[in-house]
Amino acid sequence: MENSSVILLVVAIAGGLFLLWIILYLIPVGLWFQALVSDVKISLLQLVLMRWRKVPPTIIVRAMIEGKKAGLELYRDLLEAHYLAGGHVAQVVHALVSASKANIDLTFQIATAVDLAGRDVFEAVQMSVNPKVINTPPVAAVAKDGIQLIAKARVTVRANIRQLVGGAGEETILARVGEGIVSSIGSAGSHKEVLENPDSISKVVLNKGLDSGTAFEILSIDIADIDIGKNIGAELQTDQAEADLKIAQAKAEERRAMAVATEHEMKALAQEMRARVIEAEAEVPRAMAEAFRNGNLGVMDYYKMKNIEADTVTMDSFAGAKMQVDYLAGLGHKRIAVIHGTTTNLPGEERLNGYMAAMEEHGLEVLPNYVASGFFNEEEAYAATVQLMGQNPRPTALITHNNLMCIGAYKALKELNIKIPQDVSLIGFDDFDFADYLEPSLTLIDRPLKTMGEIAGKMLIERIEGKYSGKARLVVFPAKLRVNHSCARIIQE
Numbered sequence: 001m002e003n004s005s006v007i008l009l010v011v012a013i014a015g016g017l018f019l020l021w022i023i024l025y026l027i028p029v030g031l032w033f034q035a036l037v038s039d040v041k042i043s044l045l046q047l048v049l050m051r052w053r054k055v056p057p058t059i060i061v062r063a064m065i066e067g068k069k070a071g072l073e074l075y076r077d078l079l080e081a082h083y084l085a086g087g088h089v090a091q092v093v094h095a096l097v098s099a100s101k102a103n104i105d106l107t108f109q110i111a112t113a114v115d116l117a118g119r120d121v122f123e124a125v126q127m128s129v130n131p132k133v134i135n136t137p138p139v140a141a142v143a144k145d146g147i148q149l150i151a152k153a154r155v156t157v158r159a160n161i162r163q164l165v166g167g168a169g170e171e172t173i174l175a176r177v178g179e180g181i182v183s184s185i186g187s188a189g190s191h192k193e194v195l196e197n198p199d200s201i202s203k204v205v206l207n208k209g210l211d212s213g214t215a216f217e218i219l220s221i222d223i224a225d226i227d228i229g230k231n232i233g234a235e236l237q238t239d240q241a242e243a244d245l246k247i248a249q250a251k252a253e254e255r256r257a258m259a260v261a262t263e264h265e266m267k268a269l270a271q272e273m274r275a276r277v278i279e280a281e282a283e284v285p286r287a288m289a290e291a292f293r294n295g296n297l298g299v300m301d302y303y304k305m306k307n308i309e310a311d312t313v314t315m316d317s318f319a320g321a322k323m324q325v326d327y328l329a330g331l332g333h334k335r336i337a338v339i340h341g342t343t344t345n346l347p348g349e350e351r352l353n354g355y356m357a358a359m360e361e362h363g364l365e366v367l368p369n370y371v372a373s374g375f376f377n378e379e380e381a382y383a384a385t386v387q388l389m390g391q392n393p394r395p396t397a398l399i400t401h402n403n404l405m406c407i408g409a410y411k412a413l414k415e416l417n418i419k420i421p422q423d424v425s426l427i428g429f430d431d432f433d434f435a436d437y438l439e440p441s442l443t444l445i446d447r448p449l450k451t452m453g454e455i456a457g458k459m460l461i462e463r464i465e466g467k468y469s470g471k472a473r474l475v476v477f478p479a480k481l482r483v484n485h486s487c488a489r490i491i492q493e
Helices: 002-026 029-037 044-052 057-069 076-084 089-101 108-116 121-129 170-186 191-196 199-206 232-281 283-294 299-310 317-330 346-361 378-389 403-415 433-437 449-464
Strands: 132-135 139-142 147-159 216-231 312-315 336-340 371-373 397-400 425-429 443-446 474-477 480-482
Touching: 044 057, 057 076, 057 089, 076 089, 076 108, 089 108, 089 121, 139 170, 147 170, 232 378, 312 317, 312 449, 317 336, 317 346, 317 397, 317 425, 317 443, 317 480, 336 346, 336 378, 371 378, 378 397, 378 403, 397 403, 403 425, 449 474
Parallel strands: 312 474, 336 371, 336 397, 397 425, 425 443
Antiparallel strands: 132 147, 139 147, 147 216, 443 480
């Protein structure tokens, strides 16, 4: 029985406390007493009814107390209505108090309207007292002399309380200031005028009344920084020059196409003649077989004939191609293009490898669009040169890997009105008779064809006469650079 009594007592106490909490929640006596001592007239019934209307009494009472202490007359119904409309009661009251202290004309109706419009009315009042600095993003504009200027401005503004409802925001201010900067720089005759007097931009922009219809009043516009950008005028001229070059290239391509058509006709005729030669060559093995059968050709004679094919007189093509790059790099060239021959034969492969090795040795980048094949003939080299000269940036030096390709490149440069060596340095490979008589004379890798022919003929005679029947002999001539006037030093890249 005693335990039952204790349990009933505990339950009764807990129930009483819960009932007391509900009463105090529904009837906020403490809040009413706080309002009473603050001389704010509000009844307990009104506080209870606020609970039922789902209006926090604390927010309303504290707002009324703050207004009372600041000497403002605030009405409970209006505060409740603003809260139910989704407004921020505390922010509105803070703004009204701050405006009153700063002697700013701000009514309750305007404050609530600004708050319901989504603006921070308290921040607006603070901005009216303490102006805000807005930094514009970089604004690029071009003066009449074609030089681009990039300006940054600092705009000092204060809030216009009357324009907060319906007035434009910071984005509009920034857009108008940017437009004014572009207009001011664009009307300047020279970029130097703007750099010498940056305040002229501020004066022009301020006179345009940029704060009209906005929620702000512009106090000042200060140019914080001006940088020089691109030379737009020069770029336009460059684009025009490139367009003219493309027209010239198109005309050159037309001429090349006609040359190719003629070449194809000649190739067809050559193919016909080659077929006849092959037919005749097919008779050689038959004749040799017949000679073997008849005893007119011995085995040793046959081996002597095969050995003749193995003797070789050549030049160090790898070193020669490397010497070309070394010479141009020594003149300060970095953008070095090459027109190589077919890489299916040994000299063509060695010369291309020499170019690659020298470029790597000098730390120069080998650009794929700077490497073209001329197939060891004039026409293909002509077309390759037109293609290379159309690159952006254009090569400052051009290497060719035989005399025919050098002639094709020379013709193309002349027809494109590209000066040698002022615009492009040209260097060839293999000697030819009139290289010294061109204007300008050509720098090239000198290959002593006469001497090489004499040695090759001597080796052949020795085998035919039986004076030498040993292993195949290889004679390699060292590469030698013959310097003329087709290459020039790069003053500045």
